[in-house]
Amino acid sequence: MPIDLDAITAIDTHVHVESDGHGHCSLDEELLSASAAYFKAGADRTPDLDAIAGYYRERGLAAVVFTVDAHVATGHPALSSEEIIAAAAKHDDVVIPFASVDPLDGPSAVARLRDLAAAGARGLKLHPSLQAFVPNERAHYPLYEAAAELWLPVVFHTGQTGIGAGLPGGRGIKLRYSDPMLIDDVAADHPALTVVLAHPSVPWQDAAISIATHKANVYIDLSGWSPKYFAPQLVRAVNGLLKHKVLFGSDYPVLTPDRWLADFAALEIKPAVRPLVLKDNAARMLGLAPAGRLRP
Numbered sequence: 001m002p003i004d005l006d007a008i009t010a011i012d013t014h015v016h017v018e019s020d021g022h023g024h025c026s027l028d029e030e031l032l033s034a035s036a037a038y039f040k041a042g043a044d045r046t047p048d049l050d051a052i053a054g055y056y057r058e059r060g061l062a063a064v065v066f067t068v069d070a071h072v073a074t075g076h077p078a079l080s081s082e083e084i085i086a087a088a089a090k091h092d093d094v095v096i097p098f099a100s101v102d103p104l105d106g107p108s109a110v111a112r113l114r115d116l117a118a119a120g121a122r123g124l125k126l127h128p129s130l131q132a133f134v135p136n137e138r139a140h141y142p143l144y145e146a147a148a149e150l151w152l153p154v155v156f157h158t159g160q161t162g163i164g165a166g167l168p169g170g171r172g173i174k175l176r177y178s179d180p181m182l183i184d185d186v187a188a189d190h191p192a193l194t195v196v197l198a199h200p201s202v203p204w205q206d207a208a209i210s211i212a213t214h215k216a217n218v219y220i221d222l223s224g225w226s227p228k229y230f231a232p233q234l235v236r237a238v239n240g241l242l243k244h245k246v247l248f249g250s251d252y253p254v255l256t257p258d259r260w261l262a263d264f265a266a267l268e269i270k271p272a273v274r275p276l277v278l279k280d281n282a283a284r285m286l287g288l289a290p291a292g293r294l295r296p
Contacts, residue, residue: 003093003288008062010278011096011286012257014155014198014223014249015056015063020079021048026067028076031163031171038162039254047253049084053091061257064249064286066098066125066155072105073132085120096286098123098155103133103140110146117150122286127157128177135177136185144190153194153285155221156183158208159201162224162254180208187215194285198249199224200234209237212245219285222277223249227264235267243273247282 018026025032025046032046047055049065056063065088069078081099088097099121101109113124124147128135135156147154158180164171180201187195196219201208212218220242222230230238238246248264250257261278269277283289 003062003096005279005283005288007060008094008279009060010248010257010261011062011064011282011288012056012250012252013064013196013221013247013282015052015065015252016254017049017052017065017067017079017084018253019046019048020083021050024077024079026079027163028074030167031074034165034167034171035162035254038165039251044253049087049091049095052252053088053095055252056257057091057094059257062094062096063252064096064098064123064282066123067100068125068127068130068157069100069102070127070131072102073130078102081116081121082119085116089120096122098125099152100125101143102131103143104131106139107142110142113143113146113152114150117152121152123153123155125155127161128182129157129161129173129175130163132174133177135182141189144186144193148190148193151194151287153196153219155196155198156180156186157199158183158197159199159204180204180211184211184215187211187218191215191217193217195219196221196247196285199251200230205231205234209233209242213237213241219245219247219281221247221249223251223260224255226255226259227267230267235269238277239268239270239273243270243276244281246277247285248278 067079071078085097088095099116101112158178164173197208212220250260
């Protein structure tokens with residue numbers, strides 16, 4: 001059954017599926033361990049989708065779920081977005097599946113995105129640093145054009161990443177690929193595409209705020225950082241210019257929604273803004289609200 005917005009208290013727009021339940025994980029052991037150490041994550045680092053659905057259902061939350069397909073850059077086979085979408089269909093009261101394709105696959109990535117959308121994907125997740133691609137290179141524009149045509153929001157990782165953190169050379173992962181200013185080009189050149197800048201974009205927070213303020217088709221999700229560490233200018237933007245453009249996201253399983261929501265409750269956010277961040281903005285962006293998704 002579709003998500004009943006009255007039955008949930010919030011929509012977590014950033015949840016990773018890290019295991020397929022058959023022993024295969026989204027990252028190799030070295031990268032998984034480095035990420036867990038960076039985030040001081042708990043023991044359950046790789047829940048499968050069934051476990052994630054139960055976890056969120058118990059809390060009265062909905063979750064946007066995805067993996068990251070970075071098989072070209074990492075040499076590690078990706079989790080199956082097809083399996084994630086199929087499993088999500090069993091939990092459609094709380095789970096919203098996004099696809100991931102590897103942009104370095106070129107035209108086949110575009111074709112695969114179309115197939116995944118037909119199978120039920122509701123958006124697309126990309127991680128420029130992990131996938132080792134430059135977002136504003138014209139070679140990737142057909143992928144964005146397809147996403148816009150299919151009405152799929154695209155979530156781009158931005159800023160620092162815990163993947164590869166603390167390893168020599170960061171395992172070759174280049175942070176500059178996730179500079180939000182590269183994604184500003186994408187948003188400008190594809191005005192019908194809904195873009196989500198994932199995470200407080202350290203060290204480019206001011207750039208992300210400027211982009212989301214300037215472009216109607218750009219949102220920011222607040223995942224990957226406890227709200228108690230949000231920069232003052234981000235809190236001001238949430239309370240003001242960006243109150244309709246920011247989204248609750250945890251980055252589960254490395255950061256739990258329990259911790260994120262507790263720390264957000266302690267943040268000085270205007271009472272009228274809290275429900276926008278926790279549910280209403282995401283419901284509109286995802287097309288779950290009665291009025292449907294608003295065009296930019």
